[in-house]
Amino acid sequence: MxxxxxxxxxxxxxxxxxxxxxxxxxxxxxxxxxxxxxxxxxxxxxxxxxxxxxxxxxxxxxxxxxxxxxxxxxxxxxxxxxxxxxxxxxxxxxxxxxxxxxxxxxxxxxxxxxxxxxxxxxxxxxxxxxxxxxxxxxxxxxxxxxxxxxMTHGEGWHFGRVGRLIERADKTSRMIDVKYFVLLPRIDYVGSPYDSLQWAALLKSLSAFEMYRKQFHHISPKHVAEFLILDRQFPRSMRYCLIKAEESLHVITGSPPTTFSNHAERCVGRLRAELDYADIQETLDAGLHEYLDEFQIKLNGFGDAVYETFFALLPVPA
Amino acid sequence: MDFKSYQPDAFYDELFQGPGQPRAGAGLLVDRIEALPDGELTRRQQAAEAALMNLGITFAVYGDQQGTEKIFPFDIIPRIVEPHDWRQIESGLKQRIQALNLFLDDVYHDQKILRDKVIPEEVIRSASSFRKQCVGLKPPKGVWCHITGTDLVRDNDGQFYVLEDNLRCPSGVSYVLENRQLMKRTFPQVFEASRVRPVDDYASRLGQTLGHLAPKNLSDPTVVVLTPGVYNSAYFEHSFLAQQMGVELVEGRDLVVSDGFVMMRTTRGLARVDVIYRRIDDDFIDPLAFRDDSVLGVPGLMEVYRAGRVALANAPGTGVADDKVVYAYVPDMIKYYLNEDAILPNVPTYLCWRDKDRAHVLGHLNELVVKAANESGGYGMLIGPAASKQEQDAFAEKIQASPRNYIAQPVVSLSRAPVIVGDHFEGRHVDLRPYILYGEDIYVVPGGLTRVALRKGSLVVNSSQGGGSKDTWVIDDAPGAAGTRQQ
Known part of the structure; x- marks a missing residue:
């Protein structure tokens, strides 16, 4: 292609x-x-x-x-x-x-x-x-x-999926941040009934409300964050996006899982592994906003690596 | 809506031989249209236009910041070509394209036709579209022009004339195919009953024609379509043809010359290209060989072509036969190379560099159409009867300043066909551009693009100047053709 x-x-x-x-x-x-x-x-x-x-x-x-x-x-x-x-x-x-x-x-x-x-x-x-x-x-x-x-699920389709999932992971992380950080009115709202309502609104906006309920039943900030960041199967969670993006890259290059043949695979593998073994409480303790910020930077790095590896029209040596 | 008040007037009408009298091939169509309930025809016309918009079969309006796009206007009343007319067109075009190819090969090699004084040497020496870079080129299988879209017009007497040959990168064939798809949806029953000859296998035939050019011994040659890019007005067509043939659509920046071959840059490195259907003009195709300011082309492409390691369709240099002065000599070429008389005549042409012709042209500017020898698309033209005295004077000056660059022709009163105007039909002038493929043999697509001058009374059918199109139905009279099929 x-x-x-x-x-x-x-x-x-x-x-x-x-x-x-x-x-x-x-x-x-x-x-x-x-x-x-x-x-x-x-x-x-x-x-x-x-x-x-x-x-x-x-x-x-x-x-x-x-x-x-x-x-x-x-x-x-x-x-x-x-x-x-x-x-x-x-x-x-x-x-x-x-x-x-x-x-x-x-x-x-x-x-x-x-x-x-x-x-x-x-x-x-x-x-x-x-x-x-x-x-x-x-x-x-x-x-x-x-x-x-x-569309044939070949190389082109997989590049499309990588693009979609990088974008989705980024936006999910930003939406959590909007609720958690940007729109936090006052610290004493945390834990109030308003707070629960807002976390529920966030889930609904991500089409995640029902799926979350099946998993955790009660709305709590910790569990919402866990669901949207670390769930392995929900299609808008950050981790799911990375798992599938990595899968697509490996289909494109043919390199076996858990190995890498280029910088892009290395970037996504590393980031996905971080989420695989993350602990939500640690993340919250260390600061969710900072965590999400850093995630976005690393995700950008992955995007750049995809560009460098597959799309850049490098000059051909004479 | 009916044709009761439709007037063919003093023109040759493609559907009617007289008021209320459809031609033999058009009877069924006229009956069916008149049988439609009120408003139905308008509804179908609107549905066809909406489909074109949703399919994005549009062209960009140049210089419009809003990115406005328009559909190429389409009229759902088809133009019908009767079998005997088509037989003449088909054999005439085959003969013509054969002679033109022999001419191109000759003019870039021995120039026998010049030495035998059939065409004055001066005409070729002064042709700005003669490419000296092409002298001595040996295109694969000796064919220079693989894809042609010849413009035909029909005069009052019902005779078809060749107006232009278009041997470079003729466009429009995608509209032929899309118009046909739309018409099958719009008038399914009439279509089926009318025994219309199919055009749908054009893409496969084009693919075969291109594959035929590949260097020998390649079992699975890589064919690509080369486009100037997404902002070109014919981009839709480039993309459509690549899609229909299932080949890559590439831009100049996707290609690179490496190790003596043309390669394309893929996600897995460089991959060799064997045949390029290029929709970029000669001048822009290789900055090392032609215009060095071109950013659309591929540096070094011509070198690879000369070495026979990549094929181009059409070959560079074919534009010399599009020169309108050279055009005037095509009947002589047919005689010279094939020893036959031209089946399809040229429009009579005055060459302004001949003193006698020029005197006649200057004396009759108000009756003639004057054209610049190297322009196309309806540009650089004076339509005498419609021009003001000032416009005529301006052209007279241009002609005297460079007589070689101008030709003149009598005004052909183009035939007309009915189009839908609001709640009734009116006659509008049309031309016909059939497409010819020259691969292993010569194939003429049965049909072609019927272009319509939508402005009342206008003779200019070019899409850049308010033209639209119609589907073209060539009627099959072979026994056993569709329509007599068994139940």
Whole structure:
């Protein structure tokens, strides 16, 4: 497979996953705000700060309100991390590999993009935000389903899965952090009924609520963190993402499990092993925010290694 | 919607021989369309357009910051080509492409046709599309032009004429295939009953044509399609053809010359490429051989080609026969190389570098179409009857400044076909671009791209200037063809 093509499939999947997770972010904040008492400070502003795009936001949208933040995160084409921008990038990548992916996949990316770009989308998000975002999440799920059902599970599919899972692991870690760190109103809320409600909202936003219940029954911060970080089988947990990304890399290279034949395999193997043997209490004691921060840095390192190993168009020696 | 008020006017109409009188091959179609309930035809037209949008069969509007994309307008009333017309087109095109290939091989080797004074040497020496880098090249199997899309027009008298040969990188065939898919969905019953000759195996035939070019002794040659990239207006087609043939679509930056071969960069290192269907113009294909500022091409490609280690389709240099002055000599080529008369005539052409022709052209600018010898796509053109005195004067000046670069032709009053305009039908001018593959033998796709000038009265069918397309139905009259199939 051409390096450029592998790269595009990888990014097409990352951007779709990113767009889906933006919808989940908005969802989690909306729920947190609804559950909080009125006097608590502006949560939407905290969300913008968490995205790291505060300055650009203030310049174009002014005050952070639910409506302006949703506009910024959904439709703002100047925000490279808006749903609309991500879908545009996903579609540009898809367009450049149309001959490799199935036409059903292309059609789904194209339809999703046209849906978000349509003039009616803006009205819908104002009138019925939940409806809009859940519809959008379904469009993303449909893409993943179509991909699984219509594309040969060969090299290209595996690169796509690596891209999707790296993005998902990153976003799950950030969403935990938003609840745990960014939106923590006051220390005395910890352990209060509000706190439980918020952890439940986080689980719901990650489509993890029912699956969590089967595992732990009661909502506790420790168990929620354990479930979302360390669960071996839940498809949005950080550990699951790494296990499957590693699996895909080994299918691509053919190197046996527990060995590595390149830097990317080494990076993901090491990071996955850390999660395999982690203890949630230790992690919480040492500081969850710091832990998640470090995880994201290591995950970026893995992403860079994938690029260097498979996609970089290195000059050929003369 | 019915054809009762439809007027063919003074033009040759592709579907009607007179008001209310469909041609033999069109009767069934006309009946079925008229039998549709009110509004149904409009609904099907809209469904077809929505399908094109959802499938992303669009082209980018250049210079539009919003990334606006448009579908290539499509009219669902097919154009019908009757069997006797098709027989003439098919044999005429085969003859023409054979002669053109002999010419290309001759002009880059012995130039016998120049020495025998059939074509003046001056014409070739002054042709800006003659590539001296190609002199002495020996393309595999001696074929230079493997894929051609010839533009035909039909005049009032019903005769087809060749307007342009398009021997470089003709595009549009993907629309032929997609239009056909859409039509099968839009008019399934009429389609089945009409005995339309299939076009769907184009991609396999293209694949065979390309595979045929591979260097000898390769059991499984690697064929690729080379595109300038995703921002090219024909990108959809490049991608579509690669997909349909199941081969890689590559950009220049994916390819590299290494160890005397062309290689592509893959996730597992370099892999050899044997045949390149290139959709990049000669000028950009190899910065070492042609334009050195090209970033689209592959440095060193021509060297490998010359050594016979990679095949290119089409061969570089074919553009010389697209020069509109050279075009005027194609009937003479057919006579010279094949000793036959041209089956499909040229549009009569005045060559401005001939004093007598130029005098005539300058005296009749208001009646003629003037074209620059090296432009295509409807650019660099003056349509005399539609031009202002100022425009005519400007062209007169250009012609006098460089007579070699201009030719003139009488205005062909292109045939028309009905299109849907709101709630009724109106006649619009059409042309026809059939596609020809030259591999082991010569194959003409039964059909082709019917382009429609959608603006009322316009004669310009180019998509860059408001043209659309129709599906082209070549009717099969062979006994036992579809339609007489057993129950």
């Amino acid at each position: 051409l390096s450029r093509v592998a790269n595009s499939i990888y990014w097409m999947n990352r951007y779709i996953e990113r767009a889906e997770n933006i919808a989940r972010f908005v969802d989690v904040v909306r729920h947190l705000v609804l559950d909080l008492p009125d006097q608590v400070s502006n949560q939407w502003e905290s969300l913008v700060e968490a995205t790291g795009d505060s300055e650009a936001f203030k310049k174009r949208h002014g005050e952070a309100t639910e409506a302006s933040v949703i506009q910024f995160l959904t439709f703002d084409r100047e925000n490279p991390n808006s749903i609309c921008s991500c879908l545009w990038s996903a579609r540009e990548n898809a367009r450049s590999v149309r001959e490799v992916i199935s036409s059903e996949m292309w059609e789904q990316v194209n339809r999703s993009y046209l849906m978000v770009k349509s003039p009616q989308a803006c009205d819908r998000v104002d009138d019925e935000p939940s409806e809009f975002f859940s519809h959008f999440k379904k469009a993303c799920h449909l893409f993943v389903g179509i991909t699984d059902a219509t």
